[in-house]
Amino acid sequence: MGFIALFYGGHGLDGNLGALNGKPHITGYVPGDVMGNSQFLAHALLGGLVTFAGAWQLLPGLRRRWPALHRWNGRLFLVIALVVTLTGFWLTWVRGSQLGTGSNLSISLNGLLILGFVGLAWRSARRRDFAAHRGHALRAWLLVNGVWFLRIGILLAGMVLAPLGVTVDYTSATFVIVSFASWGLPLAVLELYLRAGRSPRPGPKYATALLLGVLALATLAGSAAALAFMWLPYL
Ligand code: HEM
Numbered sequence: 001m002g003f004i005a006l007f008y009g010g011h012g013l014d015g016n017l018g019a020l021n022g023k024p025h026i027t028g029y030v031p032g033d034v035m036g037n038s039q040f041l042a043h044a045l046l047g048g049l050v051t052f053a054g055a056w057q058l059l060p061g062l063r064r065r066w067p068a069l070h071r072w073n074g075r076l077f078l079v080i081a082l083v084v085t086l087t088g089f090w091l092t093w094v095r096g097s098q099l100g101t102g103s104n105l106s107i108s109l110n111g112l113l114i115l116g117f118v119g120l121a122w123r124s125a126r127r128r129d130f131a132a133h134r135g136h137a138l139r140a141w142l143l144v145n146g147v148w149f150l151r152i153g154i155l156l157a158g159m160v161l162a163p164l165g166v167t168v169d170y171t172s173a174t175f176v177i178v179s180f181a182s183w184g185l186p187l188a189v190l191e192l193y194l195r196a197g198r199s200p201r202p203g204p205k206y207a208t209a210l211l212l213g214v215l216a217l218a219t220l221a222g223s224a225a226a227l228a229f230m231w232l233p234y235l
Contacts, residue, residue, distance in 0.1 A: 003231040004048030012041055023234040026097040036095045043087040046080050051148070053077040054141045074125065074137070078118050081144050085111045085118075102176030110146045110183045117143060138190055146183035151230065152222025153178040159225065189215065 011019045017037060020029040029037055054077050056062060063070045088111055091097045098104050121136035157178050158168050168174045189211065196208035 001048045001052050003235070004044055006235060007231075008041060008044045008048070012045065017041070026099060027091070027095060036091075039087045039090050039095065040097075043084055043091060046084045046087075047147070050077060050080040050084050050144055053080060054144055057137065058141070071125075074121075078122050078140075081114055081118050081140060084144070085114045099170040100176075103170060103179050106176065106179035106182075107147075109180075110143060113183065113187075114140060114143045135194060138194075139187060142186040142190055143183050145186070149186060149219075150179060150182035151226055152219060153182050155225040155229065156218060156222045 007023070008020065011017060017029050018031070020041075025040075027036070028040065053073055056073055057070060057077060088107070092104060092107060117136050117140040121133055121140050124130075124133040124136055154168060154175065157174055161168060161174065166174070168178075192204075192208050193212065196204040199205065
């Protein structure tokens with residue numbers, strides 16, 4: 001979120017859009033392509049905002065203290081998630097910013113699932129079915145973060161495989177597997193978490209807590225790598 005605000009927001013505000021290409025993109029800024037550039041910039045900026053709006057929704061203290069803010073921020077999250085997903089589809093399938101068939105398929109499925117769970121989260125909230133709402137909103141939140149998990153996953157896979165002499169390029173099997181895992185694995189772990197929460201036995205709760213602890217450490221390691229290799233060099 002911080003990097004997006006500084007990098008995309010900074011160059012957007014100073015009007016020097018050409019500087020956006022100071023870091024690698026699939027297509028990025030193209031002089032004269034007003035429609036493509038605006039979709040690209042809106043997608044990236046709102047992509048940062050949606051992760052912030054979603055994270056706010058997860059804090060129980062804030063939810064209890066300011067319920068009206070939770071409702072309005074929830075609506076904001078759902079609307080921005082829709083806009084980011086639809087601009088993402090446009091960038092991929094109309095502008096042609098593609099990395100390969102496997103990657104296109106994975107990000108498109110990720111996008112379709114976001115649309116589905118955003119709709120279900122909104123509908124269950126309107127019906128005041130808060131148990132269902134919690135599940136669907138958490139699924140939408142994890143799916144929105146799929147693009148982030150993808151970056152972490154690729155960096156971690158690169159760190160593990162580089163010493164073995166294996167490079168991870170965009171069409172490699174590793175990239176495609178990590179792409180599908182970037183949203184499939186979080187969804188599967190969420191189901192385990194929700195089931196463990198409903199289980200009367202302590203075993204599944206401890207096992208899920210352990211799994212979440214390990215994954216949190218992996219996320220931390222991937223985030224540190226992203227900071228070092230993907231963000232700081234371009235600020
Ligand atoms: C809703 C969650 C999403 C978020 C938070 C998000 C966020 C972002 C961000 C921040 C970038 C810029 C990346 C960079 O600077 O390296 C980006 C690029 C991109 N996104 Fe998304 N995105 C999301 C969903 C999608 C979906 C569902 C698609 C396709 C169906 C998509 C397609 C793209 C494409 C093609 C680019 C590359 C544009 C280029 O490099 O020229 N995104 N996204």
